[in-house]
Amino acid sequence: MAGYLDILRPQVLTQVVRQVVASADPILNHMGFQPGGSNERFFGHGREGLYHIYDDTRRVAKGRAPGTPAGRSSKEPMKAVPFVYPRMHDSISLLAEFFHNLGRIDNPVQRDEAGKDMIMRQSATLMRKAANWRIAMTVGMLRDELYVHEEGDDWFMNYTSANALKQIPFQVPSGNKGQLSMTLRDGTTSVHGASIIDVPWTSSGADIPTHFDKINQARSAVGVGPVKHVHMNSTTFRPLTYNDFLAATQGIANPPFTQYQREVGQRPDGSPLHEYVAQFLALPGVTFHISDEGLDLWDAGTDAYTFTKHWPNGMAVMTGEPTPERYTIYQGSEPIAEYDGGPESVRVGLSSWTKKTSNPTATEVYILDNALTVPHDPYDIQVGTVSGF
DSSP: OHHHHGGGSHHHHHHHHHHHHHTSOHHHHHHTOSTTOTTEEEOSOSSEEEEEEEOOOOOOOOOOOTTOOOOOOOOOOEEEEEEEOOEEEEEEEEEHHHHHHHTTSSSHHHHHHHHHHHHHHHHHHHHHHHHHHHHHHHHHHHHTOOEEEEETTEEEEESOOTTOSEEOOOOOOGGGEETOOOOOTTSSOOTTOSOSOOSOTTSTTOOHHHHHHHHHHHHHHTTOOOOOEEEEOHHHHGGGGGOHHHHHTTOTTSOSEEEEEEOOOBOTTSOBOOEEEEEETTSTTOEEEEEOOEEEEEETTTTEEEEEESSOTTEEEEEOOOOTTTEEEEEOEEEEESSTTOOEEEEESSEEEEEEETTTTEEEEEEEEEEEEEESOGGGOEEEEOSOO
């Protein structure tokens, strides 16, 4: 059994946890929010932090007459957003008595494998919960619907405001939600002055290419560039495959896709990723990510866990490229002693460790994560209601 127990050594355990988190869901890798990902940053924060939202500009620099000194522009305003890092801290106890009894089975081979399998399963479940924590924050950020619910010392995240302790705000403008009136940076509505999505995408006659043209025009007006990625579930996506306007560009007799395939990769349990990617000839440069994945989130109303899809029916979340300048997962830190009387060290972001305990004898496995997903330009996010209105 020693070979499998090696994963419980501190250095190896942390490496395994990070691998599980990185392969848990395509959305983490897409956003660069997996441990060690391209958009993960540590700025020396402890429990509290501050980030800035900086508005881009479309203004032209001042011209000056020959021989005159340089003109002087006023500083561009920045919005400071203070925050407290959400904290995940969980553990399991692997009781020595339990594994000792497994070792009493008569067949040594079967005995050994049973113990190894149980250790791996219990540890993998805890690691998967660590991954789900970051997935919930990522999806909640993109939906601008991340709420914290309190029950004793436990804090649960979900996407429902009912009975919530607080909302973690991501500053997405109200006009960038629903049928998309698309708010400009001065707080007014977009150049179109009304809901862009005026016909549900479930209708074959919905002019989806024109909807994207108008969304991109409004995005251009606030300086975030065109839509590059759209996240939705399969129920929302399916009507697009027989939409008249998407099909017309390619010809009715031909498929409207330039790409439609399942995402390559595996979950931590070895099963294939349940996500498809698609591109339409009528919408060049736009990638659709179709996923029916979700999480079991705590529902305070029912006092139980409920499966919740990342993207509900009728929702299409649109963004540009998830570059580090636009999206970052900030890492917080806190001091930890791995065992009573042990040395204190500061743990940054996602971390894990084990300790031996007595009375009863057990190995305890701990995971810890202090992190917050941050959209530095929330105007890049559109949470569109494309059907069901």
